[in-house]
Amino acid sequence: MKITEIKCLVSTDESSGHNLAYVKTLTDEGIHGVGEVYHVGPDMASPYWVQYFEEQLKGQDPMEIERNWALCYQGARFPIGSSGLAALSAIDQSLWDITGKAFDKPVYELFGGRVRDKIRAYFDIHGDTPEQLAEDAKLNVDKGFTALKASPLSPAWREMRWNDALADARERFKAVRVAVGDHVDVGFDAHAAIFEPIRVLELTDVMMEFNPWFMEEPIRMENRHEMGELRKKMPCALATGECLYTKFELSELIRERGVDILQPEVCIVGGLTEMRKIAFIAEAHDLVIAPHNPMGPLATVSNLHFDTATSNFLVQESRNFTLAEMASVTHVSDVVDGYFPIPEGPGLGIDIAEARFQEFPYKASFHRGDRVNPDNSIAYI
Numbered sequence: 539m540k541i542t543e544i545k546c547l548v549s550t551d552e553s554s555g556h557n558l559a560y561v562k563t564l565t566d567e568g569i570h571g572v573g574e575v576y577h578v579g580p581d582m583a584s585p586y587w588v589q590y591f592e593e594q595l596k597g598q599d600p601m602e603i604e605r606n607w608a609l610c611y612q613g614a615r616f617p618i619g620s621s622g623l624a625a626l627s628a629i630d631q632s633l634w635d636i637t638g639k640a641f642d643k644p645v646y647e648l649f650g651g652r653v654r655d656k657i658r659a660y661f662d663i664h665g666d667t668p669e670q671l672a673e674d675a676k677l678n679v680d681k682g683f684t685a686l687k688a689s690p691l692s693p694a695w696r697e698m699r700w701n702d703a704l705a706d707a708r709e710r711f712k713a714v715r716v717a718v719g720d721h722v723d724v725g726f727d728a729h730a731a732i733f734e735p736i737r738v739l740e741l742t743d744v745m746m747e748f749n750p751w752f753m754e755e756p757i758r759m760e761n762r763h764e765m766g767e768l769r770k771k772m773p774c775a776l777a778t779g780e781c782l783y784t785k786f787e788l789s790e791l792i793r794e795r796g797v798d799i800l801q802p803e804v805c806i807v808g809g810l811t812e813m814r815k816i817a818f819i820a821e822a823h824d825l826v827i828a829p830h831n832p833m834g835p836l837a838t839v840s841n842l843h844f845d846t847a848t849s850n851f852l853v854q855e856s857r858n859f860t861l862a863e864m865a866s867v868t869h870v871s872d873v874v875d876g877y878f879p880i881p882e883g884p885g886l887g888i889d890i891a892e893a894r895f896q897e898f899p900y901k902a903s904f905h906r907g908d909r910v911n912p913d914n915s916i917a918y919i
Contacts, residue, residue, distance in 0.1 A: 540597050545561065546575065546584055547892065548581055548900040550900050552862070553861065554862075558894075559577060559628070560890050561573045561632050570635075571600070571632035571634070573836070574836040578621055581900070584628075587622045594609050600636045606633060607808070611626065623784070630809025630811050634811075634840075634886070635885040641884070646844075646881070654846065656880065657854055657877055660723070661686055661687070661856055662687050662688070662856070668710045668712070675718050685722065690710065690727075691710075696917055707744060708744045729919070742756075743773065746774065752777040752799055756772070759780075766796035777801055778797050801827075804841055805840075813829070814848075817844075826852040828854070832857065835867045836866075842881040862898065867888055867890060868888055907919070
């Protein structure tokens, strides 16, 4: 079997402003595979990277996944950044999809088979006020979720005195605990928006009364040494890893002892191939994996195959999909009583609805939206 073509499909989801970007790899035996590209912002960079990698991979055996990954990564000469790795991650997913289809097996079987019968999920909850956050928490616990994640800070925290922001953070968590009780795990995502490690410790301290599960992305991810220094002082688990690339950066984080819960992102870390290697490195250091996943249903299925076969997996991030996301694929995996079912194959067991991309073409790049401090200096987002 040989690779004959690799396509990148991009469509703008007008409901969110995000772009949906998928890869489809075709072969001379009529078997194709699919994968999802991370929407890093300048999303039209992804088709150019896919085209660049296609030039290297045409004529190659799609089942030689390790060799093909090295051909792309090492062929780029310099370490690849976000757009390039987003493209490579999607291609990698598509090659595992092809291989599973060729053997008539789900991808997780190629990873060594299942180690669990269902996959625990947590749900991202939101609310501008403590009352709104508590309402969303109860709504999703009533749906069967046993684990949640929220922002610890008000959306308006940059306009508040820091001590007032801390008091509000305590009230947010207290309201959630009152709404759902002590039996639900609740993690928090600071979203790498806090620059000073001491502020993170102050924030975590005011929340410890209500038993936080973890604090995610407590400070900027660029400084792995400071993440390690912070973890020594953290009173709860530190979760991070979504913004790091490949096993090399994740390994550095582990060497600096800067993490308790690793959160690699399958659509940007290097695909399923790198996710597996990172999991093995983590397991050797007694660390667990909770895959980052703000992406669409295709990426979710890729993660579920990884989760099924990974012994040190902890929990899978989940959220509600937009109508455009659901229309972009052949089916969506739903959480039932707090757990995803084991995915079915062959391959990833999901396909792209290409007509959606023809009907709703790409319109514009995605921008997260600028944030500024009260003095008009640029804030982290």
